[in-house]
Ligand SMILES: NC(=O)c1ccc[n+]([C@@H]2O[C@H](COP(=O)([O-])OP(=O)(O)OC[C@H]3O[C@@H](n4cnc5c(N)ncnc54)[C@H](O)[C@@H]3O)[C@@H](O)[C@H]2O)c1
């Protein structure tokens with residue numbers, strides 16, 4: 001029996017995929033797996049029993065990836081599962097920034113009791129007039145699951161689109177509309193575009209990507225949109241730019257005390273992925289990844305360990321070993337099994353930066369003694385025997 005703990009509400013359609021071999025627990029310390037959305041996990045202590053964390057979403061900056069890797073805890077996310085939900089809100093954000101729809105709606109609420117409201121509206125509506133987005137230039141920074149969808153749909157709205165992503169994947173490049181201009185530097189995109197939207201992960205390298213220096217290159221009256229993470233945009237610099245008028249509107253999905261209430265900031269309470277469809281997609285994908293790892297040892301969509309899959313166990317016993325990516329690990333594993341007179345039916349070994357993963361199928365039972373000997377090899381982080 002495996003136990004899982006939910007740190008945030010996770011869509012039922014995903015949790016329903018857990019079979020009777022699984023039980024939800026309210027005690028995080030007894031869980032084999034944790035499901036999480038945006039809960040902050042950096043200060044959490046992890047029990048020895050914890051094997052995996054499933055992030056029902058894309059961003060993993062709320063999870064201590066390195067600390068988990070060191071403890072042999074595999075962290076998964078759900079690439080692309082909520083991308084359409086975010087894309088749709090980005091388009092809404094762009095329209096909200098172009099015309100004062102919010103101001104207009106607030107005006108109607110103010111005059112809702114006034115019997116003359118229809119006539120008054122015709123007189124006063126000019127104060128809420130705006131611009132169309134057709135023909136304008138949109139710059140997309142980060143052409144992953146979300147950026148590609150935003151870039152492509154904007155071309156259908158008649159926008160001229162610039163894309164910037166020095167690390168773009170082959171998959172994303174294939175999906176990108178051919179009409180999108182390839183910006184070879186982010187400055188080129190800043191200089192050209194009327195709207196700029198950012199879709200990169202929050203890391204040490206991308207923190208403050210948009211600051212006063214970046215804003216100083218942008219067109220006057222630019223609209224900046226941030227549906228990725230608050231730390232990507234320097235809050236103080238953005239407030240100054242909104243006050244001075246250098247940035248016309250800042251649309252963000254991340255309320256902070258600094259930005260909430262600032263004139264011309266349109267602040268949304270992190271709703272990008274808050275659609276039934278996105279929540280369902282993320283939950284279903286996260287649960288599938290956790291189950292496949294717990295039951296078969298397969299790793300798909302991990303952000304701290306390599307992808308490694310050997311299908312189901314087909315009646316064999318499977319030894320799975322999370323370890324450091326250092327020389328002679330495989331040699332030591334196979335020598336130890338040979339010494340115990342065990343035949344290897346199938347083996348796979350993959351690495352990702354400092355960490356590696358080895359799966360070994362054997363045709364006979366694995367004794368506790370063999371498991372303990374593997375666990376004691378220098379550099380081994382966690383060993384499981386799946387039988
Ligand atoms: N608002 C929300 O609810 C919501 C929902 C989903 C994702 N997000 C955020 O959006 C981010 C992107 O999501 P995604 O699903 O598109 O992720 P993704 O991993 O598919 O795409 C990220 C892209 O950014 C690119 N990139 C990385 N560093 C870059 C840099 N310095 N300059 C330009 N490009 C760079 C990568 O090459 C990749 O193509 C997530 O990390 C998450 O923080 C927010």
Ligand SMILES: O=C(O)CC[C@@H](O)C(=O)O
Pocket residue numbers: 037038056057058059060082270272273274
């Ligand atoms: O879970 C959420 O509501 C937000 C998720 C989103 O920020 C993500 O990075 O996928």
